[in-house]
Amino acid sequence: MVAEVLEHLEPARGGVFVDCTVGLGGHARALLEAGASRLIGLDRDPGALAAAAETLREYGDRVELVHGDYRRLDELLDARGIPAVDGVLADLGVSSMQLDQPGRGFSFKRDEPLDMRMDTTAGPTAADAIRDADERTLGGVIYEFGEERHARRIARAIVEGRMRAPVETTGRLAEIVRRAVPRRGYSRIDPATRTFQAIRIWVNRELEGLDAFLTQAVRRLCPGGRIVVITFHSLEDRIVKHTFRALQSGGETGLTIRTKRPVVPSEAEVERNSRARSAKLRAAERRTA
Template identity: 65%
Template sequence: MAEVPHIPVLSAEAMGYMAPERGGLFVDCTIGAGGHARALMAGGATRLLGLDRDRHALACAAQSLAAWRDRVDLVHADFHELDAVLDARGIARIDGAIADLGVSSMQLEGDGRGFSFKRDEPLDMRMDQSAGATAAELIRETSETELADAIFRYGEERHSRRIARAIVATRRDAPVETTGQLAAIVRRAMPNRGWRRIDPATRTFQAIRIWVNRELDGLATALEVICRRLAANARVVVVSFHSLEDRIVKQTFRALGRGHEAIIRILTKRPLVASDDERDRNPRARSAKLRAAERIA
C-alpha cells in the first residue's frame, strides 16, 4: 500500500491541554500513525495505551513509537469498548485521553481502502477491514429511501434524493462496486452548475464513509465513558472534523459539566481551530475543532 504520512492536527494545542509532563497513563483512543501519541511520550507521559480499529494504523503506530515500545500498549479495538479494554488490564483510572476522530490521511489517500473518489478501486471504506459491511455491500442492499436519508444526514447533501435515485437506477443493471463508478453516478446526478470549488462527489463520499463506519453511533456514550475513567484533574481532548461530530462532543461535554452532578469542567468555551499557518501546511486541519475538559469529581 502506498503510504501517505499523516500529519497530526492541532498537536501543540492538544498537548497544552493534555499536559503529559504531569506523567501517568494516557490513552490515545484513535492512535492512527501515532503523531499525537509521540508528542505525549516525548512530553513526559509515563505509559500509553493506544487504540485503533484499523490494524494497518496500529502497525504504523508501532513503528513510529518504537523508541517507547516498553511503555506503549497498542490494542486493536473500537474506543467505544474502552471500559472493557481498561477492565481487561486492571486499570481503574487514566491520567488523560485524546480522541482525534474520523479518518487518517493513510486511510483517505492510501491505495486500496476505497475511501477516495480520486482513484478507481473497490468500494470498501471500512476502517476495520475485518468486520462489518463494505460500502459496496451497503449500497447493494439498502432501499432508495435509506440511501437518500444517509446521504442527507451524514453528508448534509441537499441533492440526496436525486443521487439515491441515480444509484438505484444504475444498480438495477449492474452492482456499484468501485469508487470510480460511484463518483461518476453522483457527478452525473448533480444539477450542472458549471465550475465548482469541490468535487460534487465529496459530500456523498463523506456520508457513505460515516455510515459504513457508524462514526456517530454511540459517540456520546463513548465520550462519557472516557470522562468517567479520568482521574481527578485529568483531561480529555477531542478533535473533530465535521459539524455533526462536533455537535455531539459539545452537547456531551455540556451535559457532563452541568449542575450538581457535574463530573467535568469544560476548558474550551469555544472550540479551538487551526491557525492560518497550520491550515496552509495541512489542508486536513481546515475543518478541525478541538474541545477539552477536565475531570472535577
C-alpha cells in the same frame, strides 16, 4: 493540532494517557515525548496500528497498542487492570493514511473496490451497504452525513445505476454522483465529495455511540484528568459539545469545560494540511472531589 493537544492534556504531569484513535501515532509520540509515563493506543484499523508501532517503537514498553473500538473503552481498560487514567485523546474521523492508501476504497481519486471500512476485519463494505439499502435510506444518509442538498436525486441515481450493474467500485459511484448532480459554474470541490463522506460515516457508524463513549472516557478520568476531542464534522462537534455540557452538571463526574468555544487550527496549519480546515478541538477536565 499537536500544540493545542499538549496544552490541554499537559502530559508533562506524567501518568497514563489513552489515545483512542492512535492512527499513525503522531499525537501519541508527542504525548510520550512531552512526558506521558504510559500510553495506551487504540485503533480499529489494523493497518494504522502497524504504522503506529513503527512510529512509537523507540518508546518500548511505555506503549501498548490495542486493536479495538473506542466505544468499548471500559472493557479494554478493565482487561488491562487500568481503573483510571490521566488523559484521553480522541482525534475522530478518517486518517490521511486511510484516504491516501491504495486499496482502501475511501477516495474517488482512484478507481478501486468500494470498501471504506476502517476496521478491515469486520462489517459490511460500502459496496455491500449500497447494494442492500433502499432509496430512502440512501437519501437520508447522503443528506444527513454529507449535508448534500441533492441527496434525493443522488440516491435515485444510485438505485437506478445498481439495477444496471452492481455499484462495486469508487469510480462507478463517483461517476453516478457526478452525473446526478447539476453542474452550475466552476467548483473546486468534486461533486462526489459529500456523498463519499456520507457513505464513509454511515459504513463505519461514526456517530453512533459517540456520546456513550465520551461519558465512559470522562468517568475513567482521575480527578484533575483531562480529555481532548478533535472533530471534523459539525454533527460530531455538536455531540461533543452537548455531552460535555451534560457531564458538566452531572454531580458524579463534575466536568469543567476548558474551551468555551471550539479551538480551530491556525491559518498556517490549514495551509500545511488542507484537511485540517474543518477541525474543531474541545477540551475538559474532571474536577477534583
